[in-house]
Amino acid sequence: LFLDERCPIFSGTQYLLIHGHNMKDGTMFAPVIHYKTKGLPFLKTHPFAQFSTLHQTDSYVIFAVCHVSLDYQSGRYIPYYGFSSFDTEEEFDDFIKLLKSQSLYSIPIDVDASDSILVLSTCLNDDRIIACFRRVRPYEWTSELNSLINKSTEK
Numbered sequence: 811l812f813l814d815e816r817c818p819i820f821s822g823t824q825y826l827l828i829h830g831h832n833m834k835d836g837t838m839f840a841p842v843i844h845y846k847t848k849g850l851p852f853l854k855t856h857p858f859a860q861f862s863t864l865h866q867t868d869s870y871v872i873f874a875v876c877h878v879s880l881d882y883q884s885g886r887y888i889p890y891y892g893f894s895s896f897d898t899e900e901e902f903d904d905f906i907k908l909l910k911s912q913s914l915y916s917i918p919i920d921v922d923a924s925d926s927i928l929v930l931s932t933c934l935n936d937d938r939i940i941a942c943f944r945r946v947r948p949y950e951w952t953s954e955l956n957s958l959i960n961k962s963t964e965k
Contacts, residue, residue, distance in 0.1 A: 816835070816889070823894070823895075823926060824894075824895045824902070824925075824926055824927065825893065825894055825895055825896070825926070825927050825929070826861065826926070826927065826928045826929070827890065827929045827931060828861075828890055828928070828929070828930050828931065829913035829931050829932070830842070830930070830931070830932050839925070839930060839931075840932075841856070842930050842931075842932045842939055842940075842941050843932060843934060844856075845872075845875040845914075845939065845941050846853060846875065846877060846914060846934070846939050849964065850962060850963070850964055851914065853872065853875065853917075853959070853962060854959055854960055854962065856872075857871055857872045857873070857955065857956065857959040858870065858871055858943075858946075858952070858955075858956075859872070859928060859930065859941075860945050861928055862886055868876055868926075868945050868946070869945070869946040870928045870943030870944060870946060871919055871943060871944060871946055871950075871955050871959070872917060872941060872942065872943050872959070873906075873909070873910065873917050873919040873920075873921055873942055873943065873944055874909040874910050874912070874913035874915075874917060874940075874941075874942040875911075875913055875914050875915055875917075875939070875940070875941050875942070876888060876909060876912045876913055876914065876939070876940050876942070877914060877934065877937060877938075877939055878890065878912070878937060878938045878940055879936075879937050880936065880937065880938065886904050886912065886937070888908060888909065888912055890909075890929055890931070890940055891931070893954065896923075899923040902923045903922075903923060904941075906921045906927075909942050913942075913965065914964065914965060915960075915962050915963065915964055915965060916962060916963045916964075916965055917959065917962045918958045918961050918962065919944065919955070919959070921944045924947055925947075926944065926945040927943070927944055927945075928942075928943040928945070929941070929942050929943070930940040930943075938951060
């Protein structure tokens with residue numbers, strides 16, 4: 811697993827992208843594929859991710875799962891790599907809308923420009939599966955987020 815070179819690790823980083831291989835033995839990012847292959851039951855039982863550095867550990871909640879083509883002419887193309895932040899709130903909001911519109915599931919987790927995003931990316935043949943999470947806010951309860959996740963549906 812590796813953090814995209816364009817994503818700095820410091821407090822306040824808005825976008826973190828982690829790449830990893832989908833290993834057949836179940837190691838590394840094989841579980842990311844399960845968000846597609848095992849569907850909603852897997853998503854509902856695995857809605858959280860943690861990202862730890864030497865200085866802190868943050869929890870994240872899933873808000874989108876996308877089957878992405880790397881072919882920019884494809885309807886499934888999403889430019890999710892190659893940057894570390896957004897220049898404007900509008901640019902951030904547009905990116906979140908794109909992820910949610912291309913998501914395999916309708917997940918009722920809100921995301922706003924003050925949130926930090928964690929994207930886990932792995933290969934599926936020539937495409938990618940990306941699981942998109944936003945940092946859990948200090949005032950949010952896991953039980954409330956689980957309740958929202960349980961309202962998720964397939965598109």
